[in-house]
Amino acid sequence: MASLTVRQLDDTLKRLLRLRAARHGRSMEDEVRVILREAAEESDRAAADRSAPVATPRPATPRDGGPRILLIIGGGIAAYKSLDLIRRLQEHGARLRCILTTAALHFVTPLAVGAITGERAFTDLFDPQSEFDVGHIRLARDTDLIVVAPATADILAKMAGGHADDLATAVLLATARPILIAPAMNPRMWAAKATARNLAQLTADGIRVVGPNSGEMAERGEAGLGRMAEPHEIVAAAESILRRGAALAGKRIIVTSGPTHEPIDPVRYIANRSSGKQGHAIATAAAAAGAEVVLVSGPVNLPDPPGIVIVKVGTAQQMFDAVEAGLPADAAIFAAAVADWRSESASLSKIKKQPGRTPTLTLRENPDILSSVAHRASGRPRLVIGFAAETDDVIGNAQAKRIKKGCDWIVANDVSTDSGVMGGDMNTVHLVTASGVESWPAQAKDQVAHTLIERVAAALHGTKP
Ligand code: C5P
Numbered sequence: 119m120a121s122l123t124v125r126q127l128d129d130t131l132k133r134l135l136r137l138r139a140a141r142h143g144r145s146m147e148d149e150v151r152v153i154l155r156e157a158a159e160e161s162d163r164a165a166a167d168r169s170a171p172v173a174t175p176r177p178a179t180p181r182d183g184g185p186r187i188l189l190i191i192g193g194g195i196a197a198y199k200s201l202d203l204i205r206r207l208q209e210h211g212a213r214l215r216c217i218l219t220t221a222a223l224h225f226v227t228p229l230a231v232g233a234i235t236g237e238r239a240f241t242d243l244f245d246p247q248s249e250f251d252v253g254h255i256r257l258a259r260d261t262d263l264i265v266v267a268p269a270t271a272d273i274l275a276k277m278a279g280g281h282a283d284d285l286a287t288a289v290l291l292a293t294a295r296p297i298l299i300a301p302a303m304n305p306r307m308w309a310a311k312a313t314a315r316n317l318a319q320l321t322a323d324g325i326r327v328v329g330p331n332s333g334e335m336a337e338r339g340e341a342g343l344g345r346m347a348e349p350h351e352i353v354a355a356a357e358s359i360l361r362r363g364a365a366l367a368g369k370r371i372i373v374t375s376g377p378t379h380e381p382i383d384p385v386r387y388i389a390n391r392s393s394g395k396q397g398h399a400i401a402t403a404a405a406a407a408g409a410e411v412v413l414v415s416g417p418v419n420l421p422d423p424p425g426i427v428i429v430k431v432g433t434a435q436q437m438f439d440a441v442e443a444g445l446p447a448d449a450a451i452f453a454a455a456v457a458d459w460r461s462e463s464a465s466l467s468k469i470k471k472q473p474g475r476t477p478t479l480t481l482r483e484n485p486d487i488l489s490s491v492a493h494r495a496s497g498r499p500r501l502v503i504g505f506a507a508e509t510d511d512v513i514g515n516a517q518a519k520r521i522k523k524g525c526d527w528i529v530a531n532d533v534s535t536d537s538g539v540m541g542g543d544m545n546t547v548h549l550v551t552a553s554g555v556e557s558w559p560a561q562a563k564d565q566v567a568h569t570l571i572e573r574v575a576a577a578l579h580g581t582k583p
Contacts (some may be wrong), residue, residue: 119333124357125334142429145348146334156445170569180236184211185360188261190286193221193230195335196302196346200226203267203349204234215257216240219273224506254285258293261361261409266290268302271313277325278316280292287503296359296407298326304335305342322562324403328355339386366409372447372499374454374487376416378434380448382479383465390455394418394422396505397453398547399567401426404451407571412444416454434460434484441487449501449574452488453529460484492524501526501577503570506550507533516550526577527551529570549573 127135135146187207191200198396202223213391214235217227228239240257254512258264261342266273266286273286277299296511299320307313321327325519329347333342347355375397380388394415401413402423411426414437434456441450457480469477492502502525506516509532516530528550546560549570558569 122570127444155194155337156477178206180211180213181560184213185262186260187212188215188217190217190256190264190266190426191219191222191226192266192268192270192273193219193224194268194270194302195225197222197225199346199349201230202233203352204231206349206353207356210357211296215261217257217286217289219284225454234427242285254288255292258289261295263356264290264293264295265300265356267300267352268298269299271303271307274299274301274313274316274320278319294402294423296326296406298328298355298359300347301330303344304340305344308344308462322564324357326355326566327354352500364408366404366407366571369409369448369578371404371409372412372414372441372450373397374437374441374452374457375401375402376412376418377417377455378437379432380434380457381464382461382465384468388457388460390457392455393509394420395543396566398423399564400451400453400570403567407575414440415445415462438485438487440555441491446497447499448578449503450491450499451503453505456487457484457508460530488525489523501574503527503529509534513550513555517546520550
């Protein structure tokens, strides 16, 4: 059988093929397949009875109740594949809404996108009609997954930097839903250090990536790594996320995060070095997995994760009350570094410094939120998870703590000063359960959060994690 690649075609044929593929919203390879299939069907028909039935393509059938996908189409030549991508997602039952960036308008039209999705395509952050219809916050919220395809180098940079100067980036910044990006760019842009930095940031932020592939680029004479993943690959990646994304749908999760501040007087307080990064990442991952999340947070210097109910507290007692008010829940994850003690009698006015006299601070134990929730006779969440920040015998202490506190799991980590865990972005943890200890490799706190949430989902669904 003869073998021929697109690359071997002469330039005129390649140009015609490229135009025809772009017109139909297919890759050049797919276009060749369609042409060959049509030719084969034509000769079959001629050979057989002319009335022989012709195979009809599978219709695109968005399902009521099918997953909602917001497709953000970036401005790259690979945008021509977006129409095919929409149809393929629809064939899998997805309901599509689309945003076109300004640059994307050079490659696809809102009219074509609107015709295929049956919904108007959104383009402008300051379009009063679109704000009236749905608004960018609803676009960010009323979806199960956001797919960015093609994700250009520019979009990646804006996402990594938290920009929100157009509709696409504003939605991406405001969403709590999972995001899948399909990068597509010139191989040199893909290999650039800035792109690598941005991508590392995005993956650390929990954003999933499909592709890019290696091969011939749409631009003449360009080949290498940077070709957008094929629509069927993007669909497969989206489906896998949606399967996971629905993992905590209908579940309510309470998460505590950050330190507590225990006042000594109106200006002084007892605190600790917790940044809240791990707890906030867990709340974000749980929301991305479809859970209803209540995040009870002590004072932190972090942005509020979008789409999550946040109860901001100061003291351990306030945190305790907020957790009690947040119950019932399917799972409670206590990542906060709660102060063990508070001043027995916080002064209402500033304690004055007096020469030769050092005030004595009498401490009183704070309520143990984890232990109290884990020991509840009624209304105990099915899964109660504590954290153990230890400096010595991390695992041994965590095992003892699991029993003492009455919780199901303990996530133990080494917080000795040289570990860099307190306030840092990385974490090395051990998951201590009734059935043993699992040590996870050093990873970003977001990744720890995702893995933990996957385990929580598996436990709540009764499947072994
Ligand atoms: O006893 P220790 O502070 O080491 O226990 C750590 C775990 O207990 C963490 O999960 C923390 O959130 C929780 N804890 C709590 N209330 C306290 C003290 C700790 O919920 N007062």
